[in-house]
Amino acid sequence: MRPFQIEQPKTIAEALRLKNSSAQFIAGGTNQLDLMKKHIAPPETLIDLQHALSNVIKEEKKHIVIGANVKNATLGENPLILQHIPLVAEAVLTGASQQIRNMASTAGNLMQRTRCVYFYDPTTPCNKREPQSGCSALNGENRMSAIIGYNPHCVATHPSDLCIALVALDAKVYATSITKQKIEIPFKDFHKLPENTPWLDHNLPNDAIVTHLEIPKDNLHQYYAYIKLRDRTSYAFALVSVAAAFQLNGDQMKNVRLASGGVAHKPWRWFEAEKFLNGKTPTRENFKQAALLITKDIQPLSGNAYKIDLLKGAVLVALENALNPNSKQN
The missing domain is CATH 3.30.390.50 (CO dehydrogenase flavoprotein, C-terminal domain)
Known part of the structure; x- marks a missing residue:
């Protein structure tokens, strides 16, 4: 892992001012640190969002609001989640280990990269890691790969469990950026298919920070x-x-x-x-x-x-x- 600097902004606005092409946001770090160790995403600066993001879950009239820095472990046991959207708790508790869930953030779960073995092997071609280099899994070891929505550019699958519950429950992602004050993305449109840009996992602008999620209280708790x-x-x-x-x-x-x-x-x-x-x-x-x-x-x-x-x-x-x-x- 190459040397890097770390910044710890207190507010989202401060974090956005620090973002540039050589800097990466980090919350729990359960995926970002893997990418750094494998030299896939070795930033010069890490912007630690722990103090800038909300870790609050609250109930509104029609929604449950989940702050971006709420830990996965909290989602599995929070009374509001269990009462109104227990599918979220059930899904998140199947993911990772208790130790990782204690660190992993809600927004980080949304932003995690694929777990394709070729993506993590820098000796092999991978369009997600090196655009236009090819997809090794297409005709290689693809037991874990996609069976729908793929193309010759990429056959990787999305790794999250939490996100499957969120898309089923019609969640919305809210974010903010320097160029646009408020970004609202329906969860079904947040992540993307490979298309001609398989190195992009989602439709969030590069300079944006996820602030919270909203999940409707649709009586899907029984x-x-x-x-x-x-x-x-x-x-x-x-x-x-x-x-x-x-x-x-x-x-x-x-x-x-x-x-x-x-x-x-x-x-x-x-x-x-x-x-x-x-x-x-x-x-x-x-x-x-x-x-x-x-x-x-x-x-x-x-x-x-x-x-x-x-x-x-x-x-x-x-x-x-x-x-x-x-x-x-x-």
């Missing part, structure tokens, strides 16, 4: 589940994950939400399956039909066709667990 399938039961990234939530109006489902991780370059919403399930009774047969809708057009890579069956099963179990929240099984 029927919900998060399923994460992985190689080992702790401290592992998802092969496939599914967030499911809905309301019941009598014996009919409404406001259905389905999202997945481990399948694409961004947290993925299954809008067609949601539309199919809205107004349906919550039966195993309807859940199976939703899973078939989700997987019907998937075109896997050479090494990850197994993810199709994993995804079908995860969708089915997530919906069944959501229907019976007191008898969940992963």
Whole structure:
């Protein structure tokens, strides 16, 4: 790791004034330090945001507001989260380890880079690390790679668990920058697909700082589940994950939400399956039909066709667990 300076601004405005092309923001540091050790993002200056960002969770009339510096561990146990948006707690507690969750910030979770093995191996081509150099995973070791939304430029997947819950719950990201006072981005539009710029993971301007999230109180606190399938039961990234939530109006489902991780370059919403399930009774047969809708057009890579069956099963179990929240099984 090369030498660097560290700045510790007290306010967001001060932090924004310090930002330049050779400086990087840092909060918990659980991803940034890895990037520095691997010489992927070795900044001359680190701008420590710990004192500038909010670590408050508060309730408003229609939303839960989560400060950018709220730790992942706090999300897993905060009473407001557990009461109104427990899917967030369930998802975040499947990620990383307790020690990492104690350090990792909410905004940092949103901003983390891919965990593709080629991205972290500087001896191999990677368009995310070195633009226009190629994608080694496309025809290489792609067992963990994307099965939807990818292109020849990049087949990496988004690594977060928290973000899958956030996209399912229609969260919004709020940020501020030197050039624009207030930035508001619906969570479904925050992260991006590879397109022709696979080195960009999100649509946040480079000079912006995430300040907080807002999550609607949509009465999705009763029927919900998060399923994460992985190689080992702790401290592992998802092969496939599914967030499911809905309301019941009598014996009919409404406001259905389905999202997945481990399948694409961004947290993925299954809008067609949601539309199919809205107004349906919550039966195993309807859940199976939703899973078939989700997987019907998937075109896997050479090494990850197994993810199709994993995804079908995860969708089915997530919906069944959501229907019976007191008898969940992963």
